[in-house]
Amino acid sequence: MSDSTTDALSAVAVDRLSLGEPQWLREQRAHAWDVYERTPMPTTRLEQWRYTDLAKTLDLSALTLSESQPAQDDPTTWPERLRVAMDEDHAASGHIVFIDGRVVHSDLDPSLVAKGVILMSLHEALDQHSHLLREHLTTTVPAEDGKFEALNAALWADGIFLYVPKGTQLDLPVRVTRWLSESGTAYFSRVLIVAESHSRISYVDEVLSDDFSSQTFTSTAVEVVARDGSQVQYVAVQRLGTNAFYQSVQRTLAHRDSKLDTLNVGLGASVSRVDLNAKLIGPGANSDMLGLYFGDASQHFDFNTSQDHLEPNTGSDLLYKGALDGDSRAVFRGIIRVHPGAQKTDAYQTCRTLLLSPGARVDSLPNLEIEADDVKCSHGATVGQLDAEAKFYLMSRGLDRVQAERLVVLGFLGEVMSRLPLGGVVDKVTRAIEEKLAQHG
Amino acid sequence: MPVNETVGDLNLDEYKYDFITTSEPVFRAQKGLSEEVVRQISAHKDEPEWMLDFRLKALKVYESKPMPKWGGDLDGLEAVLDEIYFYVRPQDQMERSWDDVPDEIKNTFEKLGIPEAERKVLAGVGAQYESEMVYHSLREEWQKQGVIFDSIEDGLKNHPELFREHFGTIIPTGDNKFSAMNSAVWSGGSFVYVPKGVSLDTPLQAYFRVNQERMGQFERTLIIIDEGAQAHYIEGCTAPVYSTESFHSGVIEIIVKDNARFRYTTIQNWSNNMYNLVTQRAIVGAGGHMEWLDGNLGSKLTMKYPSCYLMGEGAHGEILSIAYSGDGQHQDTGGKVVHVAPYTTSSIVSKSISKGTGRSTYRGLCKVHEGAHHARSNVECDALLINDTSRTDTYPYIEIEESDASVGHEASVSKIGEEQLFYLTSRGIRADEAMAMIVRGFIEPIAKQLPLEYAVELNRLIEMEMEGSVG
């Protein structure tokens, strides 16, 4: 056993991380570790893990926690790709830079600071806003939810706290850029976003790395609370290298008349698993849930989404689209649950997949559980190839086959991005897909 | 009470099939399932050794498998199974002439409308009462052409090679817990063979009746449609309403050879305390065409997912299903299409209606194996909810291993629209009648495919159920 070494995923590591932390948080971590140890590792016998075999794709015992010193808050010392990614899309209300699991930089427009907006690392927030953290941390994604939720709650090393006071509206997004570099490492972080009533915020979180020589694991637990009448956009862009295992649990709570939209973009990593649960907990709440992925080589994407309608007059609209090249594989499992009494719910769910090569495969499970009668619910799933007519049309105008295919794929995926008016993200993602498509022949 | 009593005018206020016939069985095995019961069944049927072995092995498999954790609520089932009779032999031998069937049994089927129906249009009729087929007949013209339509037991006796070649090959014993159970205790069902190129222009029909309380029925049907042949098989199921729960678990194996066409129609209207757990599967050869038309109206819980395995190039599979779930009922139904060969096509259309505390679940699989290029599949599920206590679920599994395949799935959930109701009532139609009209319209695409007497039956059921559902 590697329990004795401080850098293994172990109770010893939990203790080490707890050093200097307030009692409530130490207890929270210890409890989470306890839940983690009691919870068996999910197997493919579980419906939610049916198509992602952790026994074959993840070896937690081979991973260690990062023990390197945090990088400096000095852009000249940062990796070039990180800087490029930031420069591509720099206009923001504030920035956070994560390097190897630790926040190394944060800034926020001073006028927003004056209005009471908070954007900082969880460690800073523990010092300055302990009561807010204590109120919210792990309440939306608790350890009890599952093996990975527990592991994250026990071992998170850093994270982001974003708080927007009542009525405060941010015109520009908050941008988070993360860089990972250590092969064989497990990273655990959390994001906590609280948007008070009638506030407005967009949050874009991008993670990047080069290829790793051995498996590297990154786990993020995301908690988003949108209070009455607020508008929140949460965007996650994943551009990790091979040998990365990206695991993200996201839960959004939409209160009365709020609009809480999400977009998950999956481009990189060898294995990517996203669990997204949108809870509509106040009448009139609405969530658009967008997803977009492009797989090649032997990439494996697994999106597990749920839309929980708990109150009347709530709406949700999910659209996930992906293209799969090489021997890549995608799993989409989504469920709409309309709970008893959630009348006048409008809930939709669509997943569409393009298979670009003979080795690609996809499994889709779009589910519905409806326990109220006055609802409008539908789901649709399609799997197909490139639109041959569209391709032919473009080729008849002089484009070659490869160019035509690229355009058709971009057009197919573009529908998702067109629904989220965040220009910088759209450009960035489009470029990244074009890069991947350039390898498609 | 109606005086002009035709078949179509029985008392509508009650479950139509709730009548009990008093007939003494000639043999009844002890309650519950045991090796002794299995041996008794086999001995009563005077079976070859290999079949007894097959049954005993199946019993072991059954015992080793846990109850399914998915689907409907099976928590109370083990207790029910301890209390039911797995084998009840109503008479000593099967009859070929309707006149020879004992009067009590004959009365039962007369009330259900056979052999009246046979005289009308059918190519052949079979009737199962409790555990055994009590009657089987086939028109002479078809006998002459080599068509076999027999009880499954006579199939084993009279056509041992054909039987053994196919029996248990489509649905292996261990496919699921209930196919294992059926393999151990099967009794009754049909054996059908349609020779190469023979087209039956009218259907074969089998009626299944459970009469006795605490009875389990385990029919086993094996159907072989040889190359280029065509046939349609219809089964209807009913039972009286007892206060205790009953159990029905059939296994239906179908082989549709190259370029053959076959349709299997089931209208299940079991009483509302019946567990109905059925495994139905067809394999389809090149250019073959298989259709399941599945109507689930009765039972407490039905779990049934007719399947098409499209094994040969250009094979086509189709599943049309209607489910009606009233108070306390759960229809967990759907279908599976598995594309193994290139250029195979399939379609599933499912319509469900949930009323009161009824729950309708669609559970389906569309799988395209690698190499099944140019496969196409389309699935449509529509659910209609009548009350705020009704529930519907949709669980489709779509597994695509072949890039050159095109698959679509769509599902929708709706209630009866206020505007539709207003439109119809503004033309003088009573609100409950308007509801029934909208519901009938909802299932029309499938109902129009049903044999007439079943379509009439279905309409009557809807009419009855919608009465008093408004205001």
Next chain:
Amino acid sequence: MSDVPVLRIEGLEAKVAESELGILNGLDLQIGKGEIHAIMGPNGSGKSTLAKVLAGHPGYEVTSGTVTFRGEDLLTLEADERSLAGVFLAFQYPVEIAGVSIANFLRTAVQAHLPEGEELDIFDFSDILTERMAMLDMDVTFAERHVNDGFSGGEKKRNEILQMAMLKPKLAVMDETDSGLDIDALKIVADGVNKLLAEDPDMSVLLITHYQRLLDYIKPHHVHVMVDGRIVESGGPEVALELEANGYRTYETIEPSANGSAPVA
């Protein structure tokens, strides 16, 4: 003009159910036997609401006033009972009902209109349906199509007139029947209505329309202008022509309180 009006509306106020939004604000109107009335008004004046309230749409609530139909209180009747009493609403937006054939639908509706205990003769019904469809220039195969399902705008409106022809109402309320119709379709529809009027000169008609166009083909005896949920002017066909020339602007400045009770024809 006859002594006992077919329809008498007095002080009718109505709102959208479960809301505070009042749409009819004290409407008075009287229609005699065999009379053709037209109500014209700008968008949002409450014309279509009046049509739906008369037919008993559950989405509206009458808060005040009375509606008497042939001496009977219409407001206490359910939608189907109003139809049986002789009120027919030709919908502005006919509703699609998948899976239900027009023949089946009309058979059920015609049967419902027969006196208790009387069975509809299916052959007679078919004959009448065929004849009525011919009158409206409809192909017989139309009867097997599902109610309004996938119909063009013109087909939907013709289907409304077909139903009217089969059910023979005492009062036909035609809600913007001209909307969405090209001139040929409009002529066929108007022609159908005129034939029905010729057959039964006692039938009363209430035309609800935004435009004068329809009134070129179905000649009203009386024209009313509706603004803000009440009748603000009534007169002969000349009122419609004035509207055509001057538009509704003249009425928009009218102070609701200054008008008092509207003149009744």
